[in-house]
Amino acid sequence: MSKxxxxxxxxxxxxxxxxxxxxxxAPAFSVAVTTAAIVASVGVLSVGSILYCGLIMxxxxxxxxxxxxxxxxxxxxxxxVGHVFGPTWGFFAGWGLLVASxxxxxxxxxxxxxxxxxxxxxxxxxxxxxxxxTAAIWLTLVTIVVTKGIKHASVTQMILTGIETVxxxxxxxxxxxxxxxxxxxxxxIIWFSPFSFTPQLFATGALTAIFFYxxxxxxxxxxxxxxxxxxxxxxxxxxxxxxxxxxxxxxxIIMMVVVLIVLTDEEIATANTNVLYAIANKxxxxxxxxxAVLSTILSTIGTIETQILQFSRSMFAMAxxxxxxxxxxxxxxxxxTPWIATLVIxxxxxxxxxxxxxMPSVKKILESSILAxxxxxxxxxxxxxxxxxxxxxxxxxxxxxxxxxxVLWPLLAALFMVFVALYSVPTFDTITxxxxxxxxxxxxxxxxxxxxxxxxxxxxxxxx
Numbered sequence: 001m002s003k004x005x006x007x008x009x010x011x012x013x014x015x016x017x018x019x020x021x022x023x024x025x026a027p028a029f030s031v032a033v034t035t036a037a038i039v040a041s042v043g044v045l046s047v048g049s050i051l052y053c054g055l056i057m058x059x060x061x062x063x064x065x066x067x068x069x070x071x072x073x074x075x076x077x078x079x080x081v082g083h084v085f086g087p088t089w090g091f092f093a094g095w096g097l098l099v100a101s102x103x104x105x106x107x108x109x110x111x112x113x114x115x116x117x118x119x120x121x122x123x124x125x126x127x128x129x130x131x132x133x134t135a136a137i138w139l140t141l142v143t144i145v146v147t148k149g150i151k152h153a154s155v156t157q158m159i160l161t162g163i164e165t166v167x168x169x170x171x172x173x174x175x176x177x178x179x180x181x182x183x184x185x186x187x188x189i190i191w192f193s194p195f196s197f198t199p200q201l202f203a204t205g206a207l208t209a210i211f212f213y214x215x216x217x218x219x220x221x222x223x224x225x226x227x228x229x230x231x232x233x234x235x236x237x238x239x240x241x242x243x244x245x246x247x248x249x250x251x252x253i254i255m256m257v258v259v260l261i262v263l264t265d266e267e268i269a270t271a272n273t274n275v276l277y278a279i280a281n282k283x284x285x286x287x288x289x290x291x292a293v294l295s296t297i298l299s300t301i302g303t304i305e306t307q308i309l310q311f312s313r314s315m316f317a318m319a320x321x322x323x324x325x326x327x328x329x330x331x332x333x334x335x336x337t338p339w340i341a342t343l344v345i346x347x348x349x350x351x352x353x354x355x356x357x358x359m360p361s362v363k364k365i366l367e368s369s370i371l372a373x374x375x376x377x378x379x380x381x382x383x384x385x386x387x388x389x390x391x392x393x394x395x396x397x398x399x400x401x402x403x404x405x406x407v408l409w410p411l412l413a414a415l416f417m418v419f420v421a422l423y424s425v426p427t428f429d430t431i432t433x434x435x436x437x438x439x440x441x442x443x444x445x446x447x448x449x450x451x452x453x454x455x456x457x458x459x460x461x462x463x464x
Contacts, residue, residue: 007337015240018219018247020154021219021243023160023305025248027248028168028300031212037208045197047253049208052206056206056412058409058413060384061241062388064241064388068080072237074221074225075318078093084387089383092440093383093384096379099376099442105349106353107370108307110135136350147342150222150337163298175258179261184263187260191260208371214373215310216245216248222309223235258279277292308342312337312345322450369435376439378418378420384410386410388407388411392406
């Protein structure tokens with residue numbers, strides 16, 4: 001059924017890569033699932049949190065952009081951090097992404113499930129059992145699409161993102177037309193002012209805001225399956241990441257403004273993970289308001305797809321280098337996908353979904369997973385930022401552009417993420433700490449097993 005093979009080299013272009021990057025953050029999903037949490041934390045300063053965290057994430061994007069010049073690699077952060085700081089740090093950069101992706105299967109599939117139930121069985125939306133079963137169905141269907149090949153995944157993503165974009169643009173236009181003159185929250189320069197934040201308030205909002213942007217780096221994990229740049233030009237995967245980030249920063253700022261001018265604080269809190277539906281209810285009559293629910297479903301499916309891609313490519317790369325068991329590097333001979341690695345995240349996602357159904361409410365599941373993921377994002381992306389600054393440190397004496405782009409911006413972004421992670425850990429409850437810190441520490445088990453396996457192999461080879 002399978003044998004050692006290569007990934008589908010050259011299957012994607014720059015435009016497809018950019019769409020993957022945008023879909024990876026799941027714009028509609030991110031707004032739907034995290035808006036209530038960030039507004040509850042920092043109120044109208046949510047707009048500033050989104051802006052400044054966007055600039056910080058742009059610095060991390062620059063790190064990936066420049067590190068990819070070492071070599072396009074399915075492992076992305078794992079490979080480049082390992083190249084600069086050694087295999088152990090590289091392993092944990094990859095492990096941080098793997099663990100975050102697994103927890104993401106809970107925080108992503110649950111909104112897809114709740115939105116689906118809003119359409120077909122509204123009375124079951126607050127039932128953890130029904131939500132979990134519906135989420136499991138979605139996870140299984142998306143896994144099948146991803147396993148069948150990168151082109152299947154790409155075409156599906158283009159269609160989903162196109163429909164989602166049309167619906168969200170309608171919401172934005174409708175919001176400014178109907179509520180531009182009578183906003184629920186009056187726009188103010190305070191929304192954007194850095195002086196409105198205390199360090200604690202900034203860190204609180206930042207951990208959630210970082211979650212908004214996570215996922216664009218899937219473009220870099222697909223770089224081995226993206227057509228190579230021509231005539232020495234930047235690799236299409238890097239260009240895809242750049243344009244994805246530019247579009248995402250603008251989109252999230254506009255959408256946060258839309259949420260605040262249309263909904264009151266009470267309406268945002270009541271909406272919970274259905275903020276877009278709450279906006280659509282105030283803008284459009286039935287059944288058109290249900291298009292917002294559809295956009296959330298499509299967006300969520302899209303981001304589940306990209307996270308499965310990101311996980312499977314990272315696990316494939318780590319296994320190919322024998323940092324994880326080589327079995328996970330097997331590529332299907334026909335579909336050219338790392339099918340075993342893909343099945344691993346499906347299985348672990350299903351396990352976590354059903355375990356999480358025993359938590360007291362759907363809201364608690366989401367809160368814990370989002371905060372834990374935010375911590376793990378800070379961990380592995382900060383390593384990439386530090387790696388870029390160190391690898392290109394000689395450019396600090398060059399032009400202002402090189403000094404800022406290659407060293408200073410990635411370094412400041414990495415330092416900021418370390419600050420956010422360390423500042424936030426004491427505020428986590430036990431469940432969140434077990435997910436966030438515990439998930440990373442478990443990485444020592446496969447790391448040590450891998451070393452033992454390589455030592456045994458080396459001894460048997462030398463003995464022979």
